[in-house]
Amino acid sequence: MNNTSTKRVAFYTLGCKLNYSETSSISRMFEQGGYLKVEFNQNPDIFIINTCSVTENADKKCRKIVREAQQINPNAYVAVIGCYAQLKPREISEIPGVDAVLGAAEKFRLIELLGTFQKSPYGQHARVLASSIGEPLAYHASFSLNDRTRTFLKVQDGCDYPCAYCTIPLARGKSRSDTIENCVRNAHEIAEKGVKEIVLTGVNIGDFGIQEGVRRDNFLQLIQALDEVTGIERFRISSIEPNLLSDDIIEFVAQSKRFVPHFHIPLQSGSNTVLGLMRRRYRRELYQDRVRKIKNLMPDCCIGVDVIVGHPGETHEEFLNTYEFLNELDVAYFHVFTYSERDHTAALDMGPIVPKQERAERSKMLHILSEKKKRAFYQSQLNxxxxxxxxxxxxxxxxxxxxxxxxxxxxxxxxxxxxxxxxxxxxxxxxxxxxxxxxxxxxxxx
The missing domain is CATH 2.40.50 (OB fold (Dihydrolipoamide Acetyltransferase, E2P))
Incomplete structure (x- = not known):
């Protein structure tokens, strides 16, 4: 054993399935380097906090986790990584107790860049290791192995879509993908661990196939290859843009051996006016067509929806358009997000602004509708x-x-x-x- 074997490291992940897959892969790098992975509350020597930037509470959540870490072990080394770390590295570096902040290009080089993980002298700001997101970013394959039932397999990263409300392109860079061969190899490795289900994850997985700035494959070719992987009983597609969910993909899932009848398709708004303000790449009619196509081929298919309430320019009438559109759609549940202002996004310059109280009311209405939809779907599956x-x-x-x-x-x-x-x-x-x-x-x- 090397001299790092006595160092205990703990991880905390905020945000999406993609973050969880990356945290899991980084934790395995530490274990392979001789570190001992422990739970957050087991007095570790090193805390790694993987952050999210989707909501305005990113700062509050990050500070809270850092405070908890300091209470558990005031002498522990604290490193913050992830999307929020890429977007606001200087801000995070000033949080008391943080020793290092690593951006999107640096987080997979934690051990190499931070060396012995020596605690910073009291009062000294954290080291900031965050390259400009404008620089080309390498692709890092990741998958989670925290649960022997289900694993999140990252197949794509970054996004080329300039949605008005979103910071992900600023936090994760341009769209880039793993190769089909490597995805299949990782799936076989996961199967050898006894895992029965793989969830494919990424920022914009329907855009799969870009390597080194060149499109070499597509998402349909990926799922066709994965469908042949023995040992995995189920593949699940985590989320796919409606404009990238082609007839060919839907038809393949309908007759595949291992891909399950479950789609999660971001809508964001049922108003074409608001979709235009959001700079989405489709209109409600296309979304409706995708749902109809799925249900025609797979009547028992579960369809989940992402929707944002309170985006600048969403009047009460436009919100009601979204509500009625969702009410009539043959879908099973919603993930409802309340719009929050994010620096360096186009939506900041749009109006009229929806008051936060009104945003909360709209969110509540859609949460209630989502519960009704889910109950109706569950009832349809009885007997x-x-x-x-x-x-x-x-x-x-x-x-x-x-x-x-x-x-x-x-x-x-x-x-x-x-x-x-x-x-x-x-x-x-x-x-x-x-x-x-x-x-x-x-x-x-x-």
């Missing part, structure tokens, strides 16, 4: 059989899992069911809105 993958998550004697079409199921705890897929009869909805399975139905091992 049918589905394949459930159970997770190692036991509460009050019950365990949970997901069907292939993303219905959350609860069942009486049975250790034999963990990380196993079973064909089960969905019998009823419980008081928490979750689906229960018939105890009289014999479990069918896969």
């Amino acid at each position: 049918t059989t589905h394949t459930v993958l159970f997770e190692d998550d036991v509460t009050a004697g019950q365990m949970q899992g997901f069907t292939e079409n993303y219905v959350r199921v609860v069942a009486k705890y049975d250790p034999l069911l963990i990380n196993e897929t079973k064909i089960l009869y969905l019998s009823s909805l419980n008081d928490n809105g979750l689906v229960e399975v018939s105890e009289n139905m014999e479990y069918s091992f896969h």
Whole structure:
């Protein structure tokens, strides 16, 4: 063992599945370097905090996690990485207790750049290691292995879309991808760990195929190759832009061996006027067509939606257009985001501004509608059989899992069911809105 073996390192991740996949890969780099990975509250010598920049609370969340780290071990080294670290490195460097801030190009070189992880002298600002995002960024493959049931596999990074409200291109740079060969190799490695489901992640995964500034492959070719990977029972597409979700992709998923009938498709607004202000690359009619195409081929498919409320220029009438559009769509749930002002975005110069109280009311209305949609979708799946993958998550004697079409199921705890897929009869909805399975139905091992 080398002299780093006594150093204990802990990780905390804010934000999306992509961040989780990258944190997991960085943690494995530390373990391979002789460090001991521990939980956040187990008195580590090093804290690595991977940040998000999607909402205006990024600063508050980062400061809170740094304070918690200092309370656990005041002498520990604290490094902050991720999107917020790329966007506001100087601001983070002034947070008391932070020793280093690393940008998008530097975060995968933590061990090389920070060396012995010696705590900064009291009162000294943190080291800032953050290149300009304008410089070409290398692609770093990542996947999570924190859960033996499901893994997040990063296949793409960055984005070339200039959406008016979004800082991701500023935080992660231009669109770039892994190769199909490397994605398949990583999928095989994941399968060898006993993982049953892979979720494909990225910033704009439908734009997959760009390597070194040149488009070499496309997303359809990627999923066709992954569909042949044995050992993985399910592949799930995390989120894909409606303008990149082609008929060919939908038709392939409908007849594939391993890709499940579940799509998450960002809408952001059901008003064409607001979509124009947001600089989105489609109109509501195209979105409606994508949903119709999916449901025609896969009637039981689960479709999730991202929607933003309160974007500058969204009048009450435009919001009602979004509400009615969503109400009529054959979708299963929403992820509702309240617009927040972000530096260096085009939306800052737009108006009229929606008051924050009004934004909150609109968010509440869509959250209520989302719950109704999800309950209706769950009810539509009752009295049918589905394949459930159970997770190692036991509460009050019950365990949970997901069907292939993303219905959350609860069942009486049975250790034999963990990380196993079973064909089960969905019998009823419980008081928490979750689906229960018939105890009289014999479990069918896969």
